[in-house]
Amino acid sequence: MSTAPDPATAPAPAPAGDLAARFTQEFGSDPAGIWQAPGRVNLIGEHTDYNEGFVLPFAIDRTARVAVGVRTDSTVRLLSTYGDQGVVTTTTGSLEPGSAKGWTKYPLGVMWALRQRGIDVPGIELLLDSDVPLGAGLSSSHAIECAVITALNELTGAGLEAQDMVLATQQAENDFVGAPTGIMDQSASLRGARGHAVFLDCRDQNATLVPFEMEPAGLVLLVIDTKVSHSHADGGYASRRAACELGAEVLGVKALRDVQVGDLAEASGLLDEVTFRRVRHVVTENDRVLQTVELLGDRGPAAIGHLLDASHASMRDDFEISCPELDLAVDTSRAAGAIGARMTGGGFGGAAIALTPAASEHKVRDAVVRAFSEAGFTEPDIFTVSPAAGAMRIA
Incomplete structure (x- = not known):
C-alpha cells in the first residue's frame, strides 16, 4: 500500500460537514464526531528533545482531521481522502509493530499504544483528511496521531491528560512505527495555543506558553x-x-x-x-x-x-x-x-x-x-x- 499523496498540492481540507458526509457515504453510518490536530513548526530547538533538553515549537494553521465511528466488533477500517488505495481493513487484535504500512501505521500505532496501557480500544471506522504537507518537517504524522488519540481518548472515556497522550503517541512512534522520536511534535500539537509558542522542558514535560505574535x-x-x-x-x-x-x-x-x-x-x-x-x-x-x-x-x-x-x-x-x-x-x-x-x-x-x-x-x-x-x-x-x-x- 502506498503512502497518501502530498496534501501540499491538494485542495484545502474539507469542512467538517463535508467530511462527515463522505464518512457516511463510505461507511454507511454517521461518525461519532470529528477531531483535528495541527502540524507544527519548531521555531528553535532541534534534536534537543530526546536529549531531555528544551524546544520551542508552535502549532500551525494546517491540520489533520479524522471522522471516527465506533464499531461493536474488533474490525478497524481506515480510509484517506487522498489517493486511491481504498479502505484498509484490519482488527484490533492483530496490531503488532511492523504490521502496518503507509499512513495507516499512525492511527493504528495509537490504537496499539492505548491497548498497551490497558485501555479497551474498540473497532473503529476512520476517515482522514489533512493539509499538513508530508515529509516537509511539519510533523504530518504526529498531526494524524494527535487527532486520533484525542478522538479515542474521548470515545473510550480513558480520561488521559495531555502528558499521558504525549507519551502514548511517542510510544506509537518509537515502538510501532519504528521512528526514535522525542516528545516535541505531539506536545506542540496537543498543547498549542493561538498566538503562542510552546516552551517545553523535555525532561519533565513542563510546558509554558510563550507569546509569539508576528x-x-x-x-x-x-x-x-x-x-x-x-x-x-x-x-x-x-x-x-x-x-x-x-x-x-x-x-x-x-x-x-x-x-x-x-x-x-x-x-x-x-x-x-x-x-x-x-x-x-x-x-x-x-x-x-x-x-x-x-x-x-x-x-x-x-x-x-x-x-x-x-x-x-x-x-x-x-x-x-x-x-x-x-x-x-x-x-x-x-x-x-x-x-x-x-x-x-x-x-x-x-x-x-x-x-x-x-x-x-x-x-x-x-x-x-x-x-x-x-x-x-x-x-x-x-x-x-x-x-x-x-x-x-x-x-
Missing part, C-alpha cells in the same frame, strides 16, 4: 518546503541519536541536557571529533532556545533572527542534517531580506523557515523560487504559517 511586529514566518522528502525511521536520524547517547555516556551525565556550554572545552578532549560536534550542537541549541524565550518575552520576535541563523549553521556543520536545498533556501532568504532563517524538523530534507518583514515577503518568495530554478532543484512550496490552537473536537 503581525504586531510587522513580520511573517515563511515555510519553504524544499520537496526533499525525509523519514524519521531512516538511519540518519537514528545515528544522530546514538551519537548523543554515546556522548552522554562518556561525559557521565544522564542526558546532554546536563552539559553546559562552558563544559564543551573539557568535552572536546574526551570525545571523538564527530561525537563532539554532535554534542556541541545539542548543548548550544539548548542555550539558543533559552535565549529565544527570553528575547521573545523582553523584545519580541524581531529580536531573535540571529539565533535562528546560528541554529541553522550548527545543524549544517555540527549535526550535519542539512542538504543543499535547505542551505540554499536559508541563504537566499537572508540575502533577500529575512531577518533570520533555519531548517526546521528532523533534517535530511523537509522545510526551512524564514522570519521575514511583511513588506519583504514577496521579494523573499521570488528570490527563493528563482534560486531553486537556477540550481536545477524542484520548485519549492512556500507558504506562511501562524501559531494556532492545539488538538480538539470540531464536530
